[in-house]
Amino acid sequence: MKILLLNPNMTEAVTERLAGAARLVLSPGTQLQTATAPRGFPYISSRAEAQVAGAIALEMLAERQGQHDAAIIAAFGDPGLFGARELFDVPVIGMSEAAMLTACMLGKRFGIVSFAAQMAPWYEECVESHGLMGRCAGIFCLREAFTSIIDVAAEKQEALVALAGEAVAQGADVVILAGAPLAGLAREVAAHIPVPLVDQVQAAVRQAETLAALAPLKARTGGFRRPPAKPAAGLAPELAARFEHRD
Amino acid sequence: MKILLLNPNMTEAVTERLAGAARLVLSPGTQLQTATAPRGFPYISSRAEAQVAGAIALEMLAERQGQHDAAIIAAFGDPGLFGARELFDVPVIGMSEAAMLTACMLGKRFGIVSFAAQMAPWYEECVESHGLMGRCAGIFCLREAFTSIIDVAAEKQEALVALAGEAVAQGADVVILAGAPLAGLAREVAAHIPVPLVDQVQAAVRQAETLAALAPLKARTGGFRRPPAKPAAGLAPELAARFEHRD
């Protein structure tokens, strides 16, 4: 079983962090492939950036068609997810989607805890787009500046634990430490947070395995069938080919 | 990793059917344990029966404490689930919960297709209790009588495929063939249904593995911590012991 872990952002160190956490829970026999965006942003923190990075995610998936059994778009916020689910034949899941659905099995309401306030509106729209607002106790973000996207998990560990406590006080039965740079943090801080934690990328890689194991057939009708062939101009070649049914 | 597949009903043949389908997708190294209710009903099809069978599920879980890493309550409708999630230390998931959350990763709306109209009100309350009505295209049940709960999947296969088609026409992006007696049917009929299918018990066993792999700590506060010790009279001994904190 081959799982593609796709980072729609350009920061390789974050891809490595994601892969490192993911490997801790891989099933025997699963191969993890990774990809980092060749263009776009170092990380995403707005809807505008997600609009662009989501399109880049589609390019990256088109370039890697046929090489994996399931793919993960590994940015919290799931840029490009629903389009990818239409366009490609194997299951594609979002890292926030996977984390939230997994959390649903551990309590009634999950709290999303992250490191930058500017992400909250975009994250909220992500929760809404999955129809999970009723399962969400809130999105809790640090308000203070951080030094580096790569080290933010270490730098803000204490503050994030405190914020998780606030999420619990406001009704979170489960906590998700959200944002790719926080991958792997759950295991380090679990003892300090009094409810279960879900590590976003660990949830994602197991959920991708689940879908690959179930091996569902691609929709041949309805809202997630592949869109009919259509001319596409000025796009990355593999993506254009996918839209034009030339692949 | 040990997963308990708990059938809260008394029909052994259904337990075997569930286990058979589950084993097809088990990860290497996972051990599947099964249990069949020693009292209660041959199968559940009403809220009244679910009230009783849910209490029996708690007894069965109490009797098997410490013997597994995660447990599945394997009746569509998830009898006793939220109480079990409070009461026990390892993850407990419901078979319908697992199927629905898995389906959410394959489309926007799932359709639930089953074999007996009398189940619909109870199933609907199950969907509501998980906050997933917004992801549900409907609950579609056959209206005709069936001969035997054990053979209903074979007897009604054609009618169920037709009903799945109706669910798709009414907006289902994914179909769940629901009810323990339909375990394993998805694989047989997948080619005849134009959207992805989710097999309930296959989803459940992979989701149970996912939670066991993530190994979340039991909630120590909030709505899913273990209830404080309390006297319990007239209950099954192991269940009373669990309520009284004597275990």
Place this chain on the structure above:
Amino acid sequence: MKILLLNPNMTEAVTERLAGAARLVLSPGTQLQTATAPRGFPYISSRAEAQVAGAIALEMLAERQGQHDAAIIAAFGDPGLFGARELFDVPVIGMSEAAMLTACMLGKRFGIVSFAAQMAPWYEECVESHGLMGRCAGIFCLREAFTSIIDVAAEKQEALVALAGEAVAQGADVVILAGAPLAGLAREVAAHIPVPLVDQVQAAVRQAETLAALAPLKARTGGFRRPPAKPAAGLAPELAARFEHRD
């Protein structure tokens, strides 16, 4: 007209407290019958306990069939209610249901005020199960320990009045003092709370009378008809008889 006031818990003093408050508002000619659970818990404060106590409530109702015109399950949280509504021929109502629906006629949003924080998640699920979250201003619970379930109304009277004030500040147009041990408290503290109060058991007994007076026929189809006969093993004899249509 005969109304059964059924306490699904084992504390007789609470049954007496409920009956005492109920008798203050009985219509002329109504007979109030009471019953206290012969097994189970001294009181319910979790979903796990409610799962078991709800099954016990069904046993108690089965044992008393034909002896009343309407029945009340007199624990806030309504354990076993929807199953009872399916299974029996006369109206069965829940004490929290009755309190909430009555409160709806006195304002837009009711606040639920109770004495133990651990009840909040279960109470919230009860409000949701009745589809009344949009009418609920919140569930407000004391966080401090109490000495005895029997005397908690007196012991915490002042704190409960203060908490009701908080509920009003957060938008409650009406206040329900919730939990069987608070039965009858409304009348004592009404002057100290600036919005109308609804006494849960007084509301329940009047609503049970209302249904008995309207004398609706039992559903013969749909989600609340009596479930078809089905074998039942290992249950209390009268309950098994009811499931098996031997009564």
Place this chain on the structure above:
Amino acid sequence: MKILLLNPNMTEAVTERLAGAARLVLSPGTQLQTATAPRGFPYISSRAEAQVAGAIALEMLAERQGQHDAAIIAAFGDPGLFGARELFDVPVIGMSEAAMLTACMLGKRFGIVSFAAQMAPWYEECVESHGLMGRCAGIFCLREAFTSIIDVAAEKQEALVALAGEAVAQGADVVILAGAPLAGLAREVAAHIPVPLVDQVQAAVRQAETLAALAPLKARTGGFRRPPAKPAAGLAPELAARFEHRD
């Protein structure tokens, strides 16, 4: 106990019909007072008419202050209800509100069945204003013309029974025959409809008794306290007096 049954329309025969049905379920000792609008419309079937008739209902209530323990606005749609609930000291309930809340204790979803399609949009807004859309299986109205508002119950009895059957097929667990001219019809047709019926005015009169028995204090703060004194020009004298705090 004195209950005012207020018909905000001008048709005396409808008031009599309402009172006749109500008297069948009055508790011993309750006095029923009736009032018919001195101006306005023969009956209400639009929002525009309800806007005017609701203001007339306030006039009628102002003229009768101090003469009853609770009042019923006896037109399905509840014209003027929330204003009345603010303005007056004793409980005021709406006939549709009472019917719907009573129906909630007999099943999950009620169906509203009425005799004129033009009422549906107004009725729907009424259901929404009570936050009960989640409990409503639909509003089902005859599309054919009727001869007289007074005799419509008899003229259309058969068609209404058939329409109730349609409501049941679409998920109604309980049926409300809605619109003042249908008062009393429930008892006549109950045997022909396979789910419980709620007679709107019988529910209303019992609910008014319930509130009178509970004797809640008038809100002294929040959204249902009496509005502060304010000058009022060009209104009926008693209503102006009520707004100006001269009563």
Place this chain on the structure above:
Amino acid sequence: MKILLLNPNMTEAVTERLAGAARLVLSPGTQLQTATAPRGFPYISSRAEAQVAGAIALEMLAERQGQHDAAIIAAFGDPGLFGARELFDVPVIGMSEAAMLTACMLGKRFGIVSFAAQMAPWYEECVESHGLMGRCAGIFCLREAFTSIIDVAAEKQEALVALAGEAVAQGADVVILAGAPLAGLAREVAAHIPVPLVDQVQAAVRQAETLAALAPLKARTGGFRRPPAKPAAGLAPELAARFEHRD
């Protein structure tokens, strides 16, 4: 193009204030007509007053039929709006409706900021009646007394700016300064509030122009067609004529 700006209250100075603000954004060629209620209240701050003032708004519209291309009911809370939309042939819009819908194009959630806490419950019902609670960050009202309805905008300007800041902190992307006496205030304080402001009457007059420009045909069927002719007794003559189809 002729737009009627109808103040359903009796305070001429408020009508002038509304018209003054509206004229700043009128399109070239638009004529603004104004009307002030000849009876009723100096201003509305409760549902009871809105019930009466809404009926007066219908009278005022009936008296002015055929004289304008679109009309605005210029009290926040939109008294009488839906009835007017049924009854008359040209578009009628509410001032709060126009402000909220305009705000929706500037952000996800609008905050409603006003000067008197007693308005909040009525305003909330207005937001709900437009189905816009999901777009509303809250209703924020000053709690302190004010001297005069005419001068409240100047008197409380500083406090209103502070309250708008609170609304922003609680998630408002856009702010509406609500209540006719605050018309025109937005432009004065815009620099002190860090999100876009929508002036209620400026939005209303532009939206009325928009509808007049689109010139939609009056509904000939469904929930907003003109109600069929019906006798009307004791109403203002022009309004009775409109109900009776004598105009």
Place this chain on the structure above:
Amino acid sequence: MKILLLNPNMTEAVTERLAGAARLVLSPGTQLQTATAPRGFPYISSRAEAQVAGAIALEMLAERQGQHDAAIIAAFGDPGLFGARELFDVPVIGMSEAAMLTACMLGKRFGIVSFAAQMAPWYEECVESHGLMGRCAGIFCLREAFTSIIDVAAEKQEALVALAGEAVAQGADVVILAGAPLAGLAREVAAHIPVPLVDQVQAAVRQAETLAALAPLKARTGGFRRPPAKPAAGLAPELAARFEHRD
């Protein structure tokens, strides 16, 4: 006042059709500017295409900064809208958003009528993203093939009128003929549809004027402020400059 009408698709004839319809309702003094996508698709009919075309819309807006007072993204479905609203200083609105909000002032529920079934899932997500599902009577799409995107309005006029009738029968108080190729059709068929129609681009151009006239300040905080400067690699130069705050 300068309004930019931006077609995020490549078909010039559709841009012209949009502009032609828009000009019929422009206010005196408004200049309409148009733009057609230089890359992408001939038209959008899936989420995948909208992901890409939305990113192209951002490029187009970046290239035209400072040249208009408000902009319209003129594809039903509003690709790129929320990102554009963050990123740019002048108001940006979506054509579907404008049509829906305008329709809200003409009735309770709008029906969306379009020419290709494959658009329905994407359109539905658009309605949801605006929080307007409660105002939507449904999305009604023709199921038959069409010859050319340019002529589809003429080719399918009769079928679209029939479908609008179906929308009305299912509760639409207002109809929106949706999809850029149907711009201008409303006026031609209004007499054949018994409820008001809203022309999508006419609504959009008037709403853009409204926002330009109100001249709201750009958000300086919260969810719609401009994202902080961030490096951007591999994007169109003007768009990169906008993200990097070099403009």
